[in-house]
Each structure stands twice: as C-alpha cells, then as structure tokens.
Amino acid sequence: MLGAVSVATFMLLLDVTVVNVALPDIQQSLDSSFFDLQWVIDAYALTLAVFLLAAGTLADQLGRRRVFVVGLAIFTVASLLCGAATTPLMLNLARGVEGIGGAVMYAVAPALIANDFHGKQRAVAFGISGGVTGLAVAVGPLLGGALTAVSWRWIFLLNVPIGVLVTVVMLTRVAESRDPERRRIDWPGLAVFSAALSMLVFALIRGEAQGWTDPLILGLFAGAGVLLPVFVLIERKRRDPMLDLGLFRIRSFNGLAIATVAANAALMTAILFQVLYMQYVLGFSAYGTGLRYLPLTLAVFVAAAVSGTFADRIPARLLVGVGCVALGLGMLAADSVTAGSPWTDLLPGMLLAGFGMGVFNPVRAAAAVALVPVSKAGMSSGMSETFQQGGVALGVAALGSVAHSRMSEDFSAAVTASGQFSGQAADRLAAMVSAGRLTEVAGAVPPAQRALVAGTANDAFVAGLDLVMRVGGIVAIVGGLLGFALMRQRDFPKEPPVSDVEQSAVQAPAH
Structure with a gap:
C-alpha cells in the first residue's frame, strides 16, 4: 500500500514542477500564446488547491480506497488527454481535470497511511512518504528536461502506465476504510x-x-x-x-497550519526563482539545472527517512520547529549570490534547506492525522494539504510580487541612469524583466545596447532572488517558531485514537 500511495503522490507532485521546463516546446508545438502557457501551470495549481478538503471529507464517508482510486483514474485519463492535446485549450482543460484527480489523491494519501500504520511503523511510513514528496519537487526540472528532449508529451504520457499499475495494486492489496458515523454529504x-x-x-x-x-x-x-x-x-x-470546526480549537493544529503555510510559501517560491536563476542567469539547460538540484533531493530524502524513524520518540513540535528554522536558515545562507556567482554558492543553503524540509514534511502529514480520530483522518489531512497548497499560492503571489517590484525598480533605475534610454523605454523593458522574460529583453533593443541591457537584467533578477531568499527565510523561521510555541504534546493521544473493534468495523477487505 505504501509503495502505491507514494508512487501516486510522486506523480501528482511531479506534475507541479515538471511542466515548467517544457513550456517553450509546448508553445512551439501548439502555437500557444504567453497567456495560454500561464494557464498550463495555473489550471493545475488552481484545481489541485481547491478540491483537497472536499476530497478528504468525501473519502471518510464513501471509502478512502474507493475515492483514491477514482482520483487516480481521473488523473490518469487527464494525463492521457494532456499528452494527446492538439490545441492550447484542450491542454489547459485537461490540466484542470488532472489537478482534480491530483487533489483527490493528495488529500486521501495521508489518511490511507494513518489507517494502515500505527506507532513507530506510522512514523516510518510518513518519513518515506515525506521523502518522496521532497523528491518529486526537486527532480521535476531534471526529469522534465530528460523527457522534453524526447517530446514534451511524454511528461504527461508517462503517468498513464504508472497510473494503471497503481490502480491494480490499490484494488487488490489495499483494504477499504471509512468513517462509520458519517451518513450524508x-x-x-x-x-x-x-x-x-x-x-x-x-x-x-x-x-x-x-x-x-x-x-x-x-x-x-x-x-x-x-x-x-x-x-x-x-x-x-x-x-x-464537511469540516469539523472543532479542529481549529486544537492549538497544535493551528500551530501546524501556520508552520505549513510559512514553510511552503518560502521554499516553493525559492525553488521557482533559483531554477530561473540557474537557467536564465547562469545559462544552464533544464536538464543541467535538474542535475544541480540533486543535492537538495538527497538532503530531503535522507532527512525525511531519518526523522521518520525517530519521530515516535521526538515531540512533533520540536520536529516542526527544527525543520522550519533549518529551512529558513538555508534560504538566508543563499541570499547573497550575484550574477557572476558559481552555482556552488547555492549548495550550502540548498543542503540546509533540504534537510529542513525533509524533517518537516513527514511530521506535518503525520501530525495532521494524529490530532483526530482515524475516522476523521481524510477531513484533517484534506485541510492540512489545503494549507500546504494555499501556502504555495500565497508565497508565489506575495514574495513574487515583492521580487518583481524590486527587479523592475532596479532595472529601470540602472538603464535610465545610463542615459541611453528614455524613462518610457526603461519602464517597458523593466516590465519584461519583472515578468521573467530575461532571454527576450536584450533582443528588444539595438545591438549596441544589448550587453548593457542583458547585464542589467541579470543584476536586477538576482536582486529580486536575494530578496525572496531573505524574506522567505525569515517567514519560514517565524512560522517554525510559532508552530513550536503553539503545538502541545498533550494534544496528541499516546495511542491511536481508534480501538481494534472500531478498526475492524470500519474496514472492508480488498477484493
């Protein structure tokens, strides 16, 4: 069961990042506009975030295995449609449906793990699951680059055979479970x-x-x-x-929610800007960028496995605090790069941030379901995953807005001071830089001015990156400290909050 759930989670999270490196090929193949390309990302992100709580709650009532398999089927069919898309509209609609399937799987996965594992085994299982989560986020650019070298369609089509195999395992090896007290939707x-x-x-x-x-x-x-x-x-x-509001009367859940939003807002925005920095400023290919993210991947995976092994002996609040603070310190360690810095200047911060996220991911998922009876695990995990995806959206919006403003101001001031551009022309070029179109901005000016514009654009982007790392690092540290302060060990029952009798009553054997 754990293997099937982990593989499915890996697929759905991989599709958050893997598509980024394929956008140029998609644009050329489907004759897409810039607006179309934005929706390739946004359609998936939107539906993935919106349907998490609903999926978790429905799983408690209708059966977790059943709902998970339905979500997996939706995701698999939508991936096939994405790979077969002949127009931008078809691709974007399919991506939206794919996000619905991903939301169902992501919300229900922790509840399935919580239902099948207890005590130390549950901690280890969430450690493995957390490692897979970090692995999916970090290897997205690498795998995306490799698959795009064959065809961008394979970043979606690869999900199809994997989805079929996971469905077979889920239907034959995983027992059904549900909340016996929930009767109506x-x-x-x-x-x-x-x-x-x-x-x-x-x-x-x-x-x-x-x-x-x-x-x-x-x-x-x-x-x-x-x-x-x-x-x-x-x-x-x-x-x-669908949501038991009593959940928010549990101090530990509120502390976990704050830490979850802060950590994901910080890290996912940092990864986005660092990937752009490596590709646009340092000049690495998508595949080369992915290779240089392998240390982060390794740090996340090792830290998640180790922390999961010892999680049953370490207070959850300590793991949350240590994970978020390490993540924040890792980001702060990488806030002083320049346009001429070697990529290895990012390595120390990358390893520390990866360690922090590896410690935090398993305890976040495990704590969300440990705070409620197992019968309510889908609802609680769905709400927790909603906070996670909401944190990503909030981080990219807020930190991205601050960074883009800094980039635009620095670029506009620098090119205006050179005396070679009017204020209006500088603002037009600055808008291109703040939109991340670094490879295009130099081509928008006469040849004699391209070196100045390209160098200034890179410096402005790095200024925005440094600001993201600095502010994001502080956000992660503050979120971790608040999580540590609010969470209490007494909110976590020492034994699984479900008796053997109730467990047997709510489970049905796999068919």
Whole structure:
C-alpha cells in the first residue's frame, strides 16, 4: 500500500514542477500564446488547491480506497488527454481535470497511511512518504528536461502506465476504510467552500499578472471574503459538516497550519526563482539545472527517512520547529549570490534547506492525522494539504510580487541612469524583466545596447532572488517558531485514537 500511495503522490507532485521546463516546446508545438502557457501551470495549481478538503471529507464517508482510486483514474485519463492535446485549450482543460484527480489523491494519501500504520511503523511510513514528496519537487526540472528532449508529451504520457499499475495494486492489496458515523454529504458546505477557495486561489495566482488593483482581482477577493464566513455558518448548523470546526480549537493544529503555510510559501517560491536563476542567469539547460538540484533531493530524502524513524520518540513540535528554522536558515545562507556567482554558492543553503524540509514534511502529514480520530483522518489531512497548497499560492503571489517590484525598480533605475534610454523605454523593458522574460529583453533593443541591457537584467533578477531568499527565510523561521510555541504534546493521544473493534468495523477487505 505504501509503495502505491507514494508512487501516486510522486506523480501528482511531479506534475507541479515538471511542466515548467517544457513550456517553450509546448508553445512551439501548439502555437500557444504567453497567456495560454500561464494557464498550463495555473489550471493545475488552481484545481489541485481547491478540491483537497472536499476530497478528504468525501473519502471518510464513501471509502478512502474507493475515492483514491477514482482520483487516480481521473488523473490518469487527464494525463492521457494532456499528452494527446492538439490545441492550447484542450491542454489547459485537461490540466484542470488532472489537478482534480491530483487533489483527490493528495488529500486521501495521508489518511490511507494513518489507517494502515500505527506507532513507530506510522512514523516510518510518513518519513518515506515525506521523502518522496521532497523528491518529486526537486527532480521535476531534471526529469522534465530528460523527457522534453524526447517530446514534451511524454511528461504527461508517462503517468498513464504508472497510473494503471497503481490502480491494480490499490484494488487488490489495499483494504477499504471509512468513517462509520458519517451518513450524508454536506453539499451546501462543499459548494460554498469550493467556490470561495476557487476565488481566493485564482486571485492569488493571477493577481501579479492582472494587477492587484484590477477590478476582477478585487472582486474575487471580495467574493471569497463573503463566502468563507457563509461557509462557517453552514458548517455550524450541519449535523454532518464537511469540516469539523472543532479542529481549529486544537492549538497544535493551528500551530501546524501556520508552520505549513510559512514553510511552503518560502521554499516553493525559492525553488521557482533559483531554477530561473540557474537557467536564465547562469545559462544552464533544464536538464543541467535538474542535475544541480540533486543535492537538495538527497538532503530531503535522507532527512525525511531519518526523522521518520525517530519521530515516535521526538515531540512533533520540536520536529516542526527544527525543520522550519533549518529551512529558513538555508534560504538566508543563499541570499547573497550575484550574477557572476558559481552555482556552488547555492549548495550550502540548498543542503540546509533540504534537510529542513525533509524533517518537516513527514511530521506535518503525520501530525495532521494524529490530532483526530482515524475516522476523521481524510477531513484533517484534506485541510492540512489545503494549507500546504494555499501556502504555495500565497508565497508565489506575495514574495513574487515583492521580487518583481524590486527587479523592475532596479532595472529601470540602472538603464535610465545610463542615459541611453528614455524613462518610457526603461519602464517597458523593466516590465519584461519583472515578468521573467530575461532571454527576450536584450533582443528588444539595438545591438549596441544589448550587453548593457542583458547585464542589467541579470543584476536586477538576482536582486529580486536575494530578496525572496531573505524574506522567505525569515517567514519560514517565524512560522517554525510559532508552530513550536503553539503545538502541545498533550494534544496528541499516546495511542491511536481508534480501538481494534472500531478498526475492524470500519474496514472492508480488498477484493
């Protein structure tokens, strides 16, 4: 079971990062616009974040194995459609459906592990799962580069045979489990929460490109602000709510949520900007960039395996605090690179950050399900994964916006000071730099000015990168300290909160 769940989780997380390196090939093959390419990323990110809680709650009621297999089937079929896409619209629609399937698997996976493993075995299982999570994030550029060398379609088609094999294992080797007390689906809560989260995540994803004061973005934020309180009112009145609001009366869950948002906001934004730095400033290929991320991959995997082994003997709050602080210190160690720095200047911070994330990932997933009865594991893990993906969206939006502003200001000031460009021309070029179009900006000026523009663009991008590492590092450290302060060992039951009798009552054998 653990192998099947880990492979499925690896696939869905890999699809978050693997697509980035294939965008140029997709653009050429499908004649896509820049807007189309943005939606290749955003469609998956949006649906992945929105349906996590709903999937976890439905799994508790309908059966975790059943819902996981349905999500896996959706993901596999959508991957096939992505690989067969003949137009940008077809690809983007398929990516949105793929994100729904990914959300189902991601939300239910921790609940399946919690149901099948207990005590030290559960800690080890979450350690392995956490290592796989870090592995998927880190090797995305490497595997994407290798597959794109054959065809960009293979980054999606490879999921199909793997998805079929995992489905067979799940149906033949994994027992069914569910919450025996949950009888009705909370359709009003599901609809309102999904709508509210869709508005919020969409606004975060598109706010930088559209402009934070754009009427559409402001309207989306306002809509989410209205619907979320409505959702709370609905849940208070429901006999079988999709989200037990009592979860937020547990101090340890709140501390874990804060640390989860902070850690993912910091690290995922840092990885995004470091990958762009290696490719656009240092000139490495996508494959070469992926190779240089292998130390991070190794650090995450080893730290996750080791921390999982000892997690049953170490307080969760300590692992959360140490993991986030190590992640933050690793980011701060990499906040002083320049356009001429060798990539090895990133290595110490990369290893320390990888160690931190490797320590944090397993305890985050394990603690989310340990704080509630096993019968509620899907709901709790779905909420925890929502915080994780929400942190990613928030980090890319907030830290990305700060970095882009710094890049634009530095570039515009430098080229204007050179006396070779008017203020209007400098602002136009600065907009290209802040949008990450570093390879295009030099071609937008006469040959005599290209060296100046290219060098200034690289310096401006590095200034933005350094700011991301500095601010993100502080965010991760503060989040870890708050998590440590709020989490309490007494919130975690010493024994699994499900008796052997209840366990046998809620499980059905695999067929």
